[in-house]
Amino acid sequence: MKWFYDLVVFFCALPGLLWFRPKRIYEGGKKVRVKGGVLTIANHVGYCDPLYLLYGVPYRRHHFVCTEDILSSRFRKWFLPKCLCIPIDRDNMSMDSFRKIVGVMKEGGMVTMFPEGHIVRDDSTAGQFKSGMILMAVQAHVPILPVAIRERKHFWNRMRVVIGQPIDIEALYGPRPSFAQVDELSKKLYIKELELQKLLEEK
Amino acid sequence: MTRQEIFDKLKEIMVEADDRNREIVENSTEDTDLMKDFGFSSVNMLYIVIMIEESFGIRFEDLGVRDLRKVGDVISYIAEELEK
Numbered sequence: 001m002k003w004f005y006d007l008v009v010f011f012c013a014l015p016g017l018l019w020f021r022p023k024r025i026y027e028g029g030k031k032v033r034v035k036g037g038v039l040t041i042a043n044h045v046g047y048c049d050p051l052y053l054l055y056g057v058p059y060r061r062h063h064f065v066c067t068e069d070i071l072s073s074r075f076r077k078w079f080l081p082k083c084l085c086i087p088i089d090r091d092n093m094s095m096d097s098f099r100k101i102v103g104v105m106k107e108g109g110m111v112t113m114f115p116e117g118h119i120v121r122d123d124s125t126a127g128q129f130k131s132g133m134i135l136m137a138v139q140a141h142v143p144i145l146p147v148a149i150r151e152r153k154h155f156w157n158r159m160r161v162v163i164g165q166p167i168d169i170e171a172l173y174g175p176r177p178s179f180a181q182v183d184e185l186s187k188k189l190y191i192k193e194l195e196l197q198k199l200l201e202e203k
Numbered sequence: 204m205t206r207q208e209i210f211d212k213l214k215e216i217m218v219e220a221d222d223r224n225r226e227i228v229e230n231s232t233e234d235t236d237l238m239k240d241f242g243f244s245s246v247n248m249l250y251i252v253i254m255i256e257e258s259f260g261i262r263f264e265d266l267g268v269r270d271l272r273k274v275g276d277v278i279s280y281i282a283e284e285l286e287k
Contacts, residue, residue, distance in 0.1 A: 089267060091245070091269065092245070092267030092268060092270065093245065093249060093267060093268055094265070094266060094267050094268075095252060095256075095262070095263040095264070095266060095268070096264065096265065098249065098253075130246065131246045132245070132246045132249060135246065135249055135250055135253065139253060178219075178220060178221060178222070179220055179221040179223075179247055179250065180221065180223070182246070182250070
C-alpha cells in the first residue's frame with residue numbers, strides 16, 4: 001500500500017511542517033542521506049515520535065514496527081498496516097513477522113523502530129535497547145541508522161531531530177555476531193543514542 | 204535424520220552461538236529448558252531459530268520464539284519439518 005502511505009504523507013506534509021517546523025541536526029555536521037535497505041532506530045518519548053521520524057528522514061518511506069497492542073481499534077487495524085506499519089508480538093515474536101521485516105530491508109526499504117520497546121519520557125527510567133533489532137539488521141545485511149528525538153515542550157519550540165552516522169554491523173563483527181557480540185552492540189547503540197540526545201540538548 | 208543426529212547438530216549450533224554455554228549444552232538432555240537452564244532470552248531464541256533454519260534448510264511457520272520451551276520440542280519440530 002505504498003500509494004496510500006504516499007497519499008497520507010502528502011496531505012499531512014504541509015500542516016505538519018507548519019506545526020512542527022522541523023530542524024534536522026546531523027552528527028559531526030555531515031549530512032546523512034541513506035540509500036538502500038536500512039534499519040532506523042530512535043528513542044521513544046511520545047506518541048508523536050513516528051511523525052518526528054517522518055520529518056527527520058523525509059526522503060524515505062518508513063515501515064514502522066509496532067506492537068500488536070496498538071491495533072486495538074478497528075480503525076487502527078485498518079489504517080496502520082495500510083501505512084506500511086508492521087505489527088509484531090513484543091513478547092513472543094513470530095518468525096513470520098521477523099521475515100517480513102527482514103524482507104522489506106532486503107528489498108531496499110527502510111524499517112523504523114523504537115528498540116526501547118515502550119515510551120520512556122523520564123531520563124531516570126531510560127530503558128536499555130532490546131537486541132532483536134540487531135538480528136534483523138544482520139539478517140538483512142543492512143546498516144543501522146541511529147536517530148535521537150525529543151518531545152517538544154511548547155508549541156513555539158521547533159521539533160528537533162538528531163541523525164547519527166549509519167553503523168555497519170558486518171564491518172564491526174562480521175556476518176554472524178555471537179550472543180555476546182549482539183549484547184555488546186546493543187549496549188553500544190544505546191550509548192550512541194544517549195550521545196545523540198546530548199547533541200539535541202547542546203544545539 | 205535421527206533424533207540423536209538432530210540433537211548433535213543442535214548442540215553445535217548452540218555452542219557456535221554462545222561458547223560460554225558449552226558445558227551446559229554438552230550436558231543437556233531433551234528435557235533441558237531453553238530459557239531456564241540455558242538462560243536464553245527471546246532474542247537468543249530468535250538467533251537460534253535463524254541458525255536452525257539455515258542449517259537444516261527448514262522454516263519455522265506460525266510459531267513464536269517462546270513457543271519452543273524444551274530442547275525436545277525443538278528436535279520434534281525439526282524432525283517433523285524434515286519429514287515433510
